[in-house]
Amino acid sequence: MKVPLFNHILLLRYAGLFTYLCTGLPLLSSSWRAEGVETGSPDHVGWCVAYVLFGLMYWFATRGLGRRERHLERVPLLIGMNLAAFAIGWFSHSGISAILFLVIAGVVPWTLPFWPSVVWVLVQCFSLFPVFAREPNFTWPDAFLQCAIYVGFSVFTYATSLVAKQQVDSREEQRRLNSELRATRTLLTESSRMSERMRISRELHDLVGHHLTALSLNLEVASHLVHGAAQEHVRQAQTVAKLLLSDVREVVSQLREGDTIDLSAALKTLVDGVPGLNIHLDLPPRFAVDDPLRAQVLLRCAQEIITNTVKHAGASNLWLRCERTETNELAIHARDDGRGAAGFKQGNGLTGMRERLAQVGGRLNIDTHLDRGFALDAWLPLEAAR
The missing domain is CATH 3.30.565.10 (Histidine kinase-like ATPase, C-terminal domain)
Structure with a gap:
């Protein structure tokens, strides 16, 4: 069975959106929520608001993903997404924000250069340290270890997105170089055509023209050496030679006029x-x-x-x-x-x-x-x- 082809940029975008929607499932059931997060409580309201804001910022940050535009304009949206994801983890008393950080890790390569994006992914993962450390059953080493575990998932997501971006950049560079090569080939074709016309015009002028001129001169001499009917034929041949020489010169001029x-x-x-x-x-x-x-x-x-x-x-x-x-x-x-x-x-x-x-x-x-x-x-x- 043939696998259908997808636009991998759109597929990456909607995969992140699907992941975002799945992280909101605990909002639908109170039995999934962490202890102490009651419906209508400040923590619950804060979670809901942060969740909605994250989705809106993700939608705008990934709009036009892959296009050559001012990518740094997305940095404020990335900062907002990080703050919203941290707020979700803080208010929900859970590690749901770590899943959303995976979504952000898929967007970062399309916005920042390589090393700043790597630092961004690491910092956002370890920013969850206060969220885990505040839990009663987590010690500080446990919180640090939990953050390190999510670094592994984020790096995998980041690397996958980075490879997709590099493929897009390589494909665009190949298309641009192909356009340049085709343009150069067109210019070479025009140059070759002009050179060939120049060669033909020179050959006609230097060889054919020279021989016709010599023929005309010889016929002129012959017309003075013969008499009667023979002289009439020589005169006619001389006229034809002159007409032919005139035609050759006209062809040479036309070739040179189109020599551009x-x-x-x-x-x-x-x-x-x-x-x-x-x-x-x-x-x-x-x-x-x-x-x-x-x-x-x-x-x-x-x-x-x-x-x-x-x-x-x-x-x-x-x-x-x-x-x-x-x-x-x-x-x-x-x-x-x-x-x-x-x-x-x-x-x-x-x-x-x-x-x-x-x-x-x-x-x-x-x-x-x-x-x-x-x-x-x-x-x-x-x-x-x-």
């Missing part, structure tokens, strides 16, 4: 399938370059912009616009709705972009502020008329 690299297909391929980011691409009707080096620089700049936005910006949208300016330049304008930066320091990627642009006489301008996104403008001059 169309960047539209490569850029559309590059932005297609980038995971977790909506890219709004704006291109002129025909965006072509006659220099392979400039085409490569422009494509690499677009790649670097998309890569930085995906990895660092925490953005949901990227607007990418390319144009030919009135000053005979190619321009690429990019901006996103990410977190931005107050004290910006460019890394190797942007440094490499500046170096690529400098090779062709281009320039780069960056504008970013905290909570105002990231904006980048790049210009590179077009090659002089060939």
Whole structure:
């Protein structure tokens, strides 16, 4: 029997929700409650309120799980979930909160980096020490040992969730790299096509054109050496040779006129399938370059912009616009709705972009502020008329 495929992110979310609902079953029966927790008592009311708050915060904290967004905004919700779970354990005089900490351990890897998330899981488990230590039948070593037992369960849940997140990140990175490879292949195809047209035009001009010119000259000489009907045939052959030479020159001119690299297909391929980011691409009707080096620089700049936005910006949208300016330049304008930066320091990627642009006489301008996104403008001059 074939096992149905599930979205593992949604499955992880609803598994946590199911676990949360199961921990609330003691609320339905007074026989399940710890001694001294009567219906309507302050402890019972506190338990109920904390339980409802935990569920609401879990729902909002796991909404959009796996998307590239500002994950740190979930940290206040995680803190609230920890406080609510601790309150449930405190008011219920039980270890139910430890089960809810397992649910939190499944959310932490999607919110915090590795080492902060590991510390978070350990601290939340040992925060139950006061809950266990206040019980009459628990000594302090017993309370510590009980917390250590729940650390084992939390680590297993955390590791399972972390593996799922790493698989998602790897899959998204593969999709992004595949888009870059397909765009590079498109650019190479265009470059190969242009090189082949150039080779054919040169062969026609240098070989066929040369021989036709020599033939015309020989026919011109022959027309002066023969008389009568033979001379008429030589004249006709000379006319045909001149027409053929004119046709060859016209074909060579047409080949050279179409000798440009169309960047539209490569850029559309590059932005297609980038995971977790909506890219709004704006291109002129025909965006072509006659220099392979400039085409490569422009494509690499677009790649670097998309890569930085995906990895660092925490953005949901990227607007990418390319144009030919009135000053005979190619321009690429990019901006996103990410977190931005107050004290910006460019890394190797942007440094490499500046170096690529400098090779062709281009320039780069960056504008970013905290909570105002990231904006980048790049210009590179077009090659002089060939």
